[in-house]
Amino acid sequence: MWRYRELMPLFDGEDPVTLGEGFTPLIHARSLGRRLGLERLFIKDESLNPTNSFKARGQSAAITRAQATGASTISLPSAGNAGNAAAAYAARAGLEAQVFLPRDAKVPFVLECRLYGARVTLVDGLITDAGRIAAERGGPLGWYDVSTLKEPYRIEGKKTMAYELAEQMDWRWPDWIIYPTGGGTGMVGMWKAFDEIERIGWVAAGRRPRMVSVQAEGCAPIVRAFHQGAEKAQPWEDATTVADGLRVPRAIGDFLILRAVRESGGTALAVSDAAMVEGMLEIGKHEGVSAAPEGGAALAAIGRLVGDGSIKPQDSVVLFNTGGALKYLDIIAQA
Numbered sequence: 001m002w003r004y005r006e007l008m009p010l011f012d013g014e015d016p017v018t019l020g021e022g023f024t025p026l027i028h029a030r031s032l033g034r035r036l037g038l039e040r041l042f043i044k045d046e047s048l049n050p051t052n053s054f055k056a057r058g059q060s061a062a063i064t065r066a067q068a069t070g071a072s073t074i075s076l077p078s079a080g081n082a083g084n085a086a087a088a089y090a091a092r093a094g095l096e097a098q099v100f101l102p103r104d105a106k107v108p109f110v111l112e113c114r115l116y117g118a119r120v121t122l123v124d125g126l127i128t129d130a131g132r133i134a135a136e137r138g139g140p141l142g143w144y145d146v147s148t149l150k151e152p153y154r155i156e157g158k159k160t161m162a163y164e165l166a167e168q169m170d171w172r173w174p175d176w177i178i179y180p181t182g183g184g185t186g187m188v189g190m191w192k193a194f195d196e197i198e199r200i201g202w203v204a205a206g207r208r209p210r211m212v213s214v215q216a217e218g219c220a221p222i223v224r225a226f227h228q229g230a231e232k233a234q235p236w237e238d239a240t241t242v243a244d245g246l247r248v249p250r251a252i253g254d255f256l257i258l259r260a261v262r263e264s265g266g267t268a269l270a271v272s273d274a275a276m277v278e279g280m281l282e283i284g285k286h287e288g289v290s291a292a293p294e295g296g297a298a299l300a301a302i303g304r305l306v307g308d309g310s311i312k313p314q315d316s317v318v319l320f321n322t323g324g325a326l327k328y329l330d331i332i333a334q335a
Helices: 002-007 030-036 055-068 081-093 107-115 127-138 153-158 160-168 185-200 221-228 254-263 273-287 293-307 326-334
Strands: 026-028 040-045 073-077 096-102 119-123 176-180 210-216 267-271 316-321
Touching (some): 002 160, 030 040, 030 293, 040 160, 055 081, 073 081, 073 127, 107 326, 153 160, 153 185, 176 185, 176 293, 185 210, 185 254, 210 254, 221 254, 221 267, 267 293, 273 293
Parallel strands (some): 176 210, 210 267
Antiparallel strands (some): 026 040
């Protein structure tokens, strides 16, 4: 992703902390497209980033800045993938990582953090509880907080998904972007990048992709707020879903996510756990792509939008597969 370094927050002469993240493939999903009646369905496969998810982009940028400021310890709460990425990039930079995970986080997430030498604290409750305890413990000790929207650099890393998408689509926007949404920094970052790219003149202003925020039925604060016409989302009570990355009862950037969805003419919808698991299996079976439940949720959403006539057969549609299936093998075994 550092091919776009001139548009990234780097000091002159500074070298980024990198593990080769970015420029993930944009796959023309012809088989799935035929099944859905779409000629131009694409999968942006973020599972091929280091640590198996799009979180690598944000943490590469965040840890780069943490190192430049002289930080010695970084900390964050995580549902799993962000913690894995932070631990890996902290190890690359020679920094200590403190990762706070919900106690019921999947074992692969916990073990991968430890693989990179991170100190893992398991917290009773959800990611919001982990965030509270991380702040209480790390604040007095001066730990560098790389949690979602507690610093601006993770968004800077995530925005590169839009730069890549524009480049891979010959400097044209697709009609639709279908994005599984937990904390939502990917969507916020891409919306920022659209503005930057249009100002540069690489893509003509006037028509941006319709942004679709996809959440789980068991944790859908953005979807509820969107349909209520609210500017901010109220916390979701008793959040539950098999997609760890979607189990975020309150997104700090909720108003930014909602603004992007509305200004783009997009929508927000929630899908069942069963539908997202079926979707991840369909993506694997028909395209050979390793998809986490979040990617499966995006496919389920596309099916709904095609079914109700929102997405037309001639539309170009990009499904963001934000992570891979390997940390969810227990779900596949039960399917």
